[in-house]
Amino acid sequence: MTTREDTPSDIQQVCIVTRYEIEKHMQSRAFIGIMALVSLILVLLTVIRPILGLDFSSDSASFVSDYVSWVEILVLIGAVAFASGALSSEFEKRTGLLMFPQPIKRETYLIGKYLSALVVIGAALGVYYIVVAVLSLAITGGVPATIILSFGFAMLYTIAACAVAFLFSSILKTNTASIVAMVLVFMMVFSIVGALLSMSNVDPFFMPSNAAGAISYSLEDPYPVTSTTQMGQNMSTTNYVPSELGATLVLLGWAIGSLVVAVVAFKRRQF
C-alpha cells in the first residue's frame, strides 16, 4: 500500500503530469495535425515560389523572414489544439472524475498540463525553425544568427497564448466555447483593437498580438524602431514596433496574469 509519505512532492507531480500529458498529446490527432500543418507551410513556401518563377531572396535574414511570418498563426493553432480544451475537457469529457480524486493539487495538475502544451508546441516550432535554417543554409548559403532570437520570441508568444487559452479553458464550460473564444480574441478582437489604437496614434504596446511582432522584427539587423510616415500634408501613419524588452515584458505579463486567473478559476470549478 502507498501511504501519504509515498505521495510525491508538488514539483515531482508537475513533472509526472507533464511527462504523461506530452505522451498523450504525441498520440493525439492534434499533434499529427500540427505536424502536417508545419510540413504543408514549409512545402508550399519552398515549392510554390520556384513554380511561379519567383527567385528566393539571397539575403538569409530576408529568406528566413518569409517563413517566420507564419509562426504567429502556427502558435495560435497550437494553443487552440493543445491548450484551449486542456481544462474544460476534464469536466466536459469527465476525465476529471478520474484525476481529481487522486492526491494531487489542482494547481499542480494545471501547471503540468500547461508545461506539456508548451513542450509540444515548442517541439513543432523547433522542427519548423530547424527546417527553415537548413533551407536557408542550402538556398542562401547562410543562416542569420537572429533566427535564435526569433525562436525565443515565438516561444514567449506561445507561453502567453497558451496561458490565455488555459484561462478560457478554466472558465468556459466546453472545449468548443474555449476554442471559439481563443480564435475570436486573438484573430479578431486583438487585431481590430490594435488597428484602431494605431489609427488613433496610441501605441498598442500592451497587446500580445503587437508584442508578437517581435518574432519577425527580431530577424532584422539592426532591430527596427517605431517610425512615422507622412502621407500628405495632414496625414501620417505610425508603425509601432515593440522593443525587445517591451515585447518580452508584455508577453510575460499576459502569461502570468492569465495563469493566475486560470489557477484560481480551476481550483474553484466543481463537478
Add this chain to the structure above:
Amino acid sequence: MTQAIQIEGLTKTYGDFIAVDSLSLNISRNSFVGFLGPNGAGKSTTIKMLTNLTVATSGKAFLNGIDVVKDPKTALSEVGAVVETPEFYPYLTPDKSLEYIAKLRGMKKDDIVVRTKEVLDLVKMSHEHDMKIGKFSKGMKQRVAIAQALMFDPSIIILDEPTSGLDPRGMVEVREILLDLKKRDLTIFMSSHLLNEVQGLCDSVAMMNHGKLLLNKSIDDLKKELEYTRIQVDTIKHIDEAARSHLSENPCVGGVEVSAANQIIIEFKGGPEDRNDLLRRIDSELKVTSFFEHGNPLEEMYMGLIKESR
C-alpha cells in the same frame, strides 16, 4: 481517530438550494457501508465532497483522520475512488493509464508492473491491457476505473454507483469483485440505487434524503427492526376466501394478500417455530409447492423512510 471516514456537519449549497444539509456520519474501519437515497438526495454531492470534486460550503470530512476539505492531497493519499463513470484519456492504454495514476501516488516502477497485472487480472481486463481505452465499452472502462482505485492497495475505497450503466454480466462481475474486496482489510463506502446489491454486499447502510441523513444502521439490525416478513406461498389447491380468512386468524399473520389463484403473500411475524407451524397448516389445507421470503427488508425500510421524509 478510529473512524475511517468521519463527516461532521458537512453542508453544500447551490444558491438557495441545500444539496447536503449538516450531514454527520461515521464509518468504521474495515466496514462495507451502502449509501442509499433517491435521486437528488445528496449522495453524489457527499461523495464528490469526499473526493475533492466539489468543495463543501461548510463542515468537515476526515479520511483516515485528515480533513479532505482543508488538505485534499494528504487526505486522498490512501483513498481509491470511482465516482460515477469516469472517462479515461482515449489515446492511452490501461497499462499506461494505471502507470500514470500510480506514479502520481508515488508507486515504484517494479511495483507498478506487478500491481498493474494483478488488478487488471482481478477486473478481467488483462487481455486488453495494451489496447487504447478510447475503443472500450462503458463496462470495460468501469472495470479499468475499479482497477485504478485498487492499484495502490488503498485503505479506503469510495464508490459512487459502481454498477450503474453496466449490462447484467458486467454488474455481476463488478459485484464479484466487490465481494472479493469485502474479504480484505478495507473500508468501502458505496452509493447505489440497487437495494438488493447493497443488502447482498454491505454490512450496514446509511440512508439520506433531501440532503439529510435518515438512517445509519447495520443490515442485521434493520432486519430485526422490521415488524413483518413477507412470505410468498404457492399452492396446488385454489385459494378461496374461506382459506384466506382462515389464514388471517393465525396470530402470527398480519395480513394475507391473494396475488394469484394459487399464490398468496403473507405478512408474517414470529420465530422459526411459528414459521414452521404456519407452513404445516397451509400445506395440510392447500398443498404447498413453494414457501419463501418475498421482497427485500431493506427495500421496505427504504420505501417507508423515503415516504416519511417527503
